[in-house]
Amino acid sequence: MIEDLNLAKNIIARRIAREFKSNQLVNLGIGLPTLVANHIPEGINVIFQSENGMIGMGPAPQPGEENPDITNAGGQLVSILPYGSYFDSATSFALIRGKHVEYTVLGALEVDQEGSLASWIIPGKKVPGMGGAMDLVVGAKNVIISTLHTERGKPKILKKCILPLTAKHVVNMIVTELAVFRVTPGGLALIEINKDSSIEEIKANTAADFIVSEQLKVMEV
Amino acid sequence: MIEDLNLAKNIIARRIAREFKSNQLVNLGIGLPTLVANHIPEGINVIFQSENGMIGMGPAPQPGEENPDITNAGGQLVSILPYGSYFDSATSFALIRGKHVEYTVLGALEVDQEGSLASWIIPGKKVPGMGGAMDLVVGAKNVIISTLHTERGKPKILKKCILPLTAKHVVNMIVTELAVFRVTPGGLALIEINKDSSIEEIKANTAADFIVSEQLKVMEV
């Protein structure tokens, strides 16, 4: 396992950042997924959508250039790129639900081998609400879950989610600091593995059934 | 009867124009209803909506000021007033269906004592289509039908429409060159009469039952 959480998160973010092609519209969730924007490879121009109403979201503003009217879905100050546009929430979710967003990257409380996701409520304990997550995972063409492989030693990838679902059968890919899985009609497939990990370690820390892809690769991060 | 059709139409338009108060949002249909705009009393500022996507529609442009991008729902060149705005068709019909338009004024093939209207199709003969008329008569807060009292000697106001309906039980007021009727829960009520007409003439030319209002007035035109 990778003990340095910060390192682990950046491994995940770097790996996810390699998935995109130029001009694809991508929505990054709050928290870990936000890191992905820092790792987009040179020469690839990903277009970021923010569900509060913006396409062409740019980085945090330079000191002195902050504009309180330009925020992301986490309420943080951001900037807009020259090809960007603003719109209302109805249009924003029409874009999301209408399959106009190529990728959404979101975190998880639990994710399972059927591609179901739990991310918005721990009943009786923590109830942040779903925000736009339900719309994003059902609406985006591709759903990537970014998650640490375990939390306090417990696997995050399960046979079946126990917590209330964000959506059923929607996840396409799961990226952790140790491995990359694809959700296929035949079940979960391990397609990439961190060079410092092993199939045994992944099996020991994953509470789901998975097959090892014949094309298993080393995670490029 | 008034033989001069042009005069008759302007009587109708003048009478309808007296219904509005300042700042009310009004949609005028194609044809006769368009004339209403010419007769708004001095000091009253009605706001015209055009369902192709404009609020604050102004008159036909002055020669030399025509802009082919500014048209009304009839496809004619118009202008926009300083307080005006443009929007798409989804927003336009959200305004209409959502009860944000105070009055719609439309013509009729037939209108009946129950407030039902037929205006979009004569099967096998003439099929212009409903355009925005169905939305307007169901959505506007008040529906005024502007119609010549008869066409080729036949009454336009019936007990029950024979032609396919535009909508059922939606009309509030019917204005002809001879009379003004209100559609009430108790049936059709004659509330105003042209000073040159008579109740007998109206009875003879109306194929609907109506009561004569106790407050019957002379039409101010």
Added chain:
Amino acid sequence: MFHKIISRKDFADLVKDDMTIMIGGFMACGTPETLIDVILEKGVKNLTIISNDTGFVDKGLGRLVAAKQVSRVIVSHIGTNPETGKQMVEGTLKVDLVPQGTLVERIRCAGAGLGGVLTPIGVGTMVEEGKQKITVEGIDYLLELPLRAELALIGGSIVDKAGNVVYNATTRNFNPIMAMAADTVVVEASKLVEIGEIQAELVMTPAPLIDHIFVPEKSR
């Protein structure tokens, strides 16, 4: 011809106990803060608030939650305001969580005269509880119903004296949708301009939808 400017006192008179109020903004971006100040001062109780989220304890409509003036919120997210969660657990605040896209679509339905929409969002989750499920061409949808308010409070960046509104950048969010879905609509104008100063194509909320324009002292 347009007489829409409303005083602080007259706005305060509009707000009553037990009202259902929509408030624009997203994490307090685009929220009409001065109108919220007035409601805080007046101290009305038992409000139902419809908004994207409950903002923060000290910013946005979260201040009304913190002041215990709210008995119910219909929102997509409460995570940034610990008071909301606390009052929910204590049982003094009812929280209806609605997926964000469904929330805005339900408000749009009310403003657009639609009886409801079919959405795939929430199928197979807790969100479907108590809702009619309708299958179209083999796909399951939830029937989501309109959401309306007595009062909508809108945060406008540029407002002309007729009531045309422009929302800068991401302040737009729920504002123009809510401006169609309430009996009375009040816009707080960050900047008030003369009629004709706003390009007609740029208007995001047409003047007839706005009943009252409130101009906070700092904007005058």
Added chain:
Amino acid sequence: MFHKIISRKDFADLVKDDMTIMIGGFMACGTPETLIDVILEKGVKNLTIISNDTGFVDKGLGRLVAAKQVSRVIVSHIGTNPETGKQMVEGTLKVDLVPQGTLVERIRCAGAGLGGVLTPIGVGTMVEEGKQKITVEGIDYLLELPLRAELALIGGSIVDKAGNVVYNATTRNFNPIMAMAADTVVVEASKLVEIGEIQAELVMTPAPLIDHIFVPEKSR
């Protein structure tokens, strides 16, 4: 980074017999006339056209009807094009008449990932034939279903090289809604500008929705 400009020939290659095509515009205001020229030249047949109306015999998409390239139209109005009525009576053109607000809402559903909407429009008329009626709180609504196309042809007034579109005045109409509801979207640019020249708040169709930008010779 954006390579969206399409030649006349490449656009012609996109258009095929039997296609379902949405065309923006209202009585030919906002209609991409040059794209229609290309379809006329190519002479593809058996098209299904979704649009507000069938324009005129010599203007707008009505020219395609007059050239007998269309076998079905889904529109709200055909009154300004006598050819449409004539071919309908002759039985060579199928005409589906849809109330204008329902038409745009159905297109919006397709673009917005909604399974349908409930509208009060058409209840008690011929429009309700064959449709599911749903009663909500005692009011009858028709369930209207999404309407999608393989190709959408959009008339843009100002288009930047990324594909952001501004529609001037009443040219907007169905254009931005259709730009969300087709597999491939082509905008005809009356004026092409550099990226950054359009104010971000004024963009009416965001760039990622546009697949191809066609710049007619007269606009160059």
